[in-house]
Amino acid sequence: MRSPRNAVAAAALAVFVLMPIxxxxxxxxxxxxxxxxxxxAASTIVFLSSYGGMASLAQFxxxxxxxxxxxxxxxxxxxxxxxxxxxxxxxxxxxxxVTAVLALGLGALASRTSGIYFLMLTLTYAVIGYYFFGxxxxxxxxxxxxxxxxPALFHGHPLRFYYLCVTLSxxxxxxxxxxxxxxxxxxLQGVRDxxxxxxxLGFNVALQRTIAFTIAGFVAGIAGVLNxxxxxxxxxxxxxxxxxxxLLIVAVIGGIAHLEGAWLGAIVFVVANNYMRDLPLASTIxxxxxxxxxxxxxxxxxxxxxxxxGLVGVxxxxxxxxxxxxxxxxxxxxxxxxxxxxxxxxxxQLTEGSTK
Amino acid sequence: xxxxxxxxxxxxxxxxxxxxxxLGVAAxxxxxxxxxxxxxxxxxxxxxxxxxxxxxxxxxxxxxxxxxxxxxxxxxxxxAATDSTSEDTGGGEASGTxxxxxxxxxxxxxxxxxxxxxxxxxxxxxxDGGATPKSKDTALDGFTGANVAGLDIELVGVGCxxxxxxxxxxxxxxxxxxxxxxxxxxxxxxxESIAVANYAKDHPExxxxxxxxxxxxxxxxxxAPNYFRFHGDGAQWNAGLGDRxxxxxxxDTVAVIADDYSFGWTSAAGFIADFCAVGGTVVKRVxxxxxxxDYSSFVQQLPDPDEVDGYFWVVGGTxxxxxxxxxxxxxxxxVGSQHAGNLFFSPALASALGPNIAGAYVGGFxxxxxxxxxxxxEAYLASADATWDSLxxxxxxxxxxxxxxxxxxxxxxxxxxxxxxxxxxxxAVDGDLSDNQAxxxxxxxxxxxxxxxxxxxxxxxxxxxxxxxxxxxxxxDNDEVVSKTVALIPDVxxxxxxxxxxxxxxxxxxxxxxxxxxxxxxGKAIPVVDGVPQE
Numbered sequence: 001m002r003s004p005r006n007a008v009a010a011a012a013l014a015v016f017v018l019m020p021i022x023x024x025x026x027x028x029x030x031x032x033x034x035x036x037x038x039x040x041a042a043s044t045i046v047f048l049s050s051y052g053g054m055a056s057l058a059q060f061x062x063x064x065x066x067x068x069x070x071x072x073x074x075x076x077x078x079x080x081x082x083x084x085x086x087x088x089x090x091x092x093x094x095x096x097x098v099t100a101v102l103a104l105g106l107g108a109l110a111s112r113t114s115g116i117y118f119l120m121l122t123l124t125y126a127v128i129g130y131y132f133f134g135x136x137x138x139x140x141x142x143x144x145x146x147x148x149x150x151p152a153l154f155h156g157h158p159l160r161f162y163y164l165c166v167t168l169s170x171x172x173x174x175x176x177x178x179x180x181x182x183x184x185x186x187x188l189q190g191v192r193d194x195x196x197x198x199x200x201l202g203f204n205v206a207l208q209r210t211i212a213f214t215i216a217g218f219v220a221g222i223a224g225v226l227n228x229x230x231x232x233x234x235x236x237x238x239x240x241x242x243x244x245x246x247l248l249i250v251a252v253i254g255g256i257a258h259l260e261g262a263w264l265g266a267i268v269f270v271v272a273n274n275y276m277r278d279l280p281l282a283s284t285i286x287x288x289x290x291x292x293x294x295x296x297x298x299x300x301x302x303x304x305x306x307x308x309x310g311l312v313g314v315x316x317x318x319x320x321x322x323x324x325x326x327x328x329x330x331x332x333x334x335x336x337x338x339x340x341x342x343x344x345x346x347x348x349q350l351t352e353g354s355t356k
Numbered sequence: 357x358x359x360x361x362x363x364x365x366x367x368x369x370x371x372x373x374x375x376x377x378x379l380g381v382a383a384x385x386x387x388x389x390x391x392x393x394x395x396x397x398x399x400x401x402x403x404x405x406x407x408x409x410x411x412x413x414x415x416x417x418x419x420x421x422x423x424x425x426x427x428x429x430x431x432x433x434x435x436a437a438t439d440s441t442s443e444d445t446g447g448g449e450a451s452g453t454x455x456x457x458x459x460x461x462x463x464x465x466x467x468x469x470x471x472x473x474x475x476x477x478x479x480x481x482x483x484d485g486g487a488t489p490k491s492k493d494t495a496l497d498g499f500t501g502a503n504v505a506g507l508d509i510e511l512v513g514v515g516c517x518x519x520x521x522x523x524x525x526x527x528x529x530x531x532x533x534x535x536x537x538x539x540x541x542x543x544x545x546x547x548e549s550i551a552v553a554n555y556a557k558d559h560p561e562x563x564x565x566x567x568x569x570x571x572x573x574x575x576x577x578x579x580a581p582n583y584f585r586f587h588g589d590g591a592q593w594n595a596g597l598g599d600r601x602x603x604x605x606x607x608d609t610v611a612v613i614a615d616d617y618s619f620g621w622t623s624a625a626g627f628i629a630d631f632c633a634v635g636g637t638v639v640k641r642v643x644x645x646x647x648x649x650d651y652s653s654f655v656q657q658l659p660d661p662d663e664v665d666g667y668f669w670v671v672g673g674t675x676x677x678x679x680x681x682x683x684x685x686x687x688x689x690x691v692g693s694q695h696a697g698n699l700f701f702s703p704a705l706a707s708a709l710g711p712n713i714a715g716a717y718v719g720g721f722x723x724x725x726x727x728x729x730x731x732x733x734e735a736y737l738a739s740a741d742a743t744w745d746s747l748x749x750x751x752x753x754x755x756x757x758x759x760x761x762x763x764x765x766x767x768x769x770x771x772x773x774x775x776x777x778x779x780x781x782x783x784a785v786d787g788d789l790s791d792n793q794a795x796x797x798x799x800x801x802x803x804x805x806x807x808x809x810x811x812x813x814x815x816x817x818x819x820x821x822x823x824x825x826x827x828x829x830x831x832x833d834n835d836e837v838v839s840k841t842v843a844l845i846p847d848v849x850x851x852x853x854x855x856x857x858x859x860x861x862x863x864x865x866x867x868x869x870x871x872x873x874x875x876x877x878x879g880k881a882i883p884v885v886d887g888v889p890q891e
Contacts (some may be wrong), residue, residue, distance in 0.1 A: 026534040033564040080862070134645060135616075142523050142569075142646055143618045147554040147578065156558075232558070233551050237520035248701055274530065 016166045031157035035270040039263030041223035042250040044216035047176050050257045052212045053192030055324035058122035060247050061129040062217040064239030069155040071145035081145040088151040096221045097339030111209035126244045144235020227343020255310025264311050290327040379650035409493045454507040457531035461543025464518035465673030469750035472768035477541050480775025482743050492745040504779045505787035521551035539563045541774045546571030546619030556580040568770025571618035584800050585813045586777045587722045588822040590619050591626025594719035596826050596845035596881050598631025607665040609639050609660045614670035616643035623670040623698045625863035629855050632870040651682035669697035676700045677708045714831045719822035721766035723809050723830035728885040736808035737883040749798050819850045843881040
């Protein structure tokens with residue numbers, strides 16, 4: 001527990017917990033809450049990528065499915081959806097159950113592919129999800145479902161909701177890290193590194209991947225529940241190709257090989273999205289909100305060129321620079337000591353995947 | 357692959373850290389109230405850098421002095437610093453600041469109308485509050501100096517929607533929760549308005565006045581007490597069209613093709629209710645998704661021209677021409693007398709499809725076609741031309757032209773009406789914003805709004821009861837296709853005489869059913885001859 005990684009995580013947690021003391025209401029209720037939720041969703045991409053070697057573009061689909069299920073189950077007297085009017089907590093159970101079952105099914109289908117084929121298959125899932133909820137007006141239609149309120153415990157209590165997001169993020173972070181050290185996690189990392197060898201050792205490679213995909217889908221579903229409680233509505237555009245790619249970008253900015261990077265990347269992404277227009281001289285040089293995607297693209301480009309490990313990689317390098325060569329731990333040692341993942345970059349994953 | 361020089365590492369880290377710190381500074385800087393003044397300038401210029409400073413004397417791009425005054429402009433900083441919700445001053449005019457947000461559309465199918473709608477809201481502030489636009493060539497730079505009923509009107513931001521509910525919620529939250537907007541004008545599009553109306557329910561401290569969104573559910577179903585709409589919905593705009601087509605053009609059967617979203621459904625619902633009420637029959641309903649590029653498979657689902665009397669189209673944005681071209685490819689040339697449509701069916705179609713479209717009947721929109729002239733309309737258009745030298749309006753296809761072109765079309769006019777409603781209500785209550793703007797809302801609910809294209813009153817759901825019109829595409833003396841107003845339909849309410857209620861199913865692919873019924877305005881249309889109503 002005294003490893004530098006734990007220390008950094010604890011410091012980050014302290015920042016999240018204490019942020020409401022210094023941040024404005026808007027900054028907490030909108031910017032930070034959104035960032036924590038987005039980080040939670042992006043952590044599932046990191047989990048699949050770093051532990052399972054699977055670069056998934058379907059994670060936002062699960063965010064959306066959980067949201068649409070909540071909308072249909074809880075919605076009452078709204079304009080679209082099934083309007084079942086259930087208790088919000090029953091709705092949560094229903095939404096997470098549906099999301100997990102869907103993730104299990106889609107994971108089973110995708111588990112026999114890897115690399116670029118896995119990426120394309122999960123992209124297909126995302127596109128199908130978008131059109132399904134757009135076309136099937138029984139569940140949504142392109143206008144989406146609006147007027148969804150969170151349970152009374154959180155309705156009108158943005159700070160309470162923020163801490164719920166932080167708490168769930170902390171739990172998910174801890175679970176993912178402990179999973180990495182569990183027999184399942186070790187086997188999953190073995191599947192990531194050499195699926196053929198793992199199969200020859202008697203491991204069911206497809207099953208390992210399916211379980212990992214299901215877990216990630218379930219966690220993304222939790223993010224989806226939070227998202228619709230926070231946003232009050234969901235529509236197919238919420239899960240279209242744009243947000244799907246954005247989530248991958250969040251993971252890449254933070255560092256797709258590091259769980260912590262998901263939340264770090266999300267903060268950078270959301271802060272940039274909200275405050276880019278306020279940067280000194282930004283509008284003078286054309287960096288208005290309408291250019292947001294261009295700026296994010298440039299950030300990603302810089303990340304890929306200068307630090308393929310993302311911002312977490314930058315921090316690690318600074319730390320090793322400060323500590324000197326003796327103080328800097330090798331990647332291998334860090335991996336063994338903490339049970340953390342081998343930092344694979346997207347580019348290397350794609351290369352590996354395409355040659356498998 | 358991972359081998360990098362130390363120097364490069366440091367450089368990369370420095371870049372990352374600098375970028376992160378800059379964003380952090382921006383984020384922290386926005387936490388205090390004084391930032392709102394900066395936001396005014398920065399957000400109002402959503403798509404354009406600040407160009408209002410005299411470029412002839414100061415190079416805007418590099419001279420910090422150019423940006424310094426912008427950020428600390430007393431005209432905007434002063435009201436922000438007071439940050440006051442106006443208090444009731446006990447009878448006289450109030451003093452203080454009203455923070456105004458505009459929900460516009462800078463992306464998506466209606467992104468081209470960004471200039472139009474911001475100009476519409478601005479023109480209302482120019483006329484009633486003495487505002488001065490910051491630029492003579494664009495409304496997007498915002499305005500200064502507006503004062504209505506003793507309240508300084510501070511434009512805190514212009515939201516950038518893309519016709520999706522998801523995006524507009526982010527934008528309205530920024531306007532309300534970050535920038536502190538007390539009144540929001542907008543949004544523009546149907547699905548957006550339903551989401552914003554739901555949002556309004558959770559924010560009783562803010563008043564929302566719809567821009568030009570036409571979904572029926574926004575007011576009929578959601579019924580937010582602080583959401584007002586001073587124009588018709590998509591259904592109301594098609595009132596009288598079915599009567600005309602059945603009884604004048606002789607249509608007994610029709611096939612409907614409409615965008616698969618709330619406005620498309622609402623617009624089709626109005627036509628279907630009207631056409632079926634007088635005895636017509638809808639033989640087919642086809643709903644392509646919004647943003648479809650290849651309409652061939654949807655057009656194939658329509659009956660052939662010899663199997664149906666006509667077609668009603670509600671396909672908007674970039675889809676209008678694409679859908680009609682797909683029809684030509686699949687079913688043969690267009691015959692104007694066999695087609696009708698809603699506001700998307702404009703003379704501009706002729707440029708792509710030729711003059712054969714002449715003869716088609718078209719539903720109304722917020723404003724009237726150019727053939728109807730009254731002193732009020734001419735004064736309004738002249739006012740727009742006096743406010744700006746030119747605007748690159750969506751109504752003119754994005755071409756730079758006279759501002760009156762933008763203001764003469766429904767998008768700009770809708771936001772103008774919203775601004776006029778706010779100003780008229782503020783004047784009626786002497787700028788009293790106390791008690792969650794209770795007096796202002798009462799005034800909005802009960803007022804008769806006098807605007808250039810006719811009076812508007814609101815029903816119990818705060819939805820406009822309007823005069824709409826039926827127009828026809830005709831050939832002028834130069835064989836150009838133009839719009840001609842053929843009838844006015846007064847007192848069109850959202851319920852269509854009880855056809856639509858809070859308890860009836862929302863308009864969708866199957867609703868409303870095609871049923872004969874009595875509508876209040878059937879047979880009561882006022883003919884218009886040469887632009888003059890024959891009352």
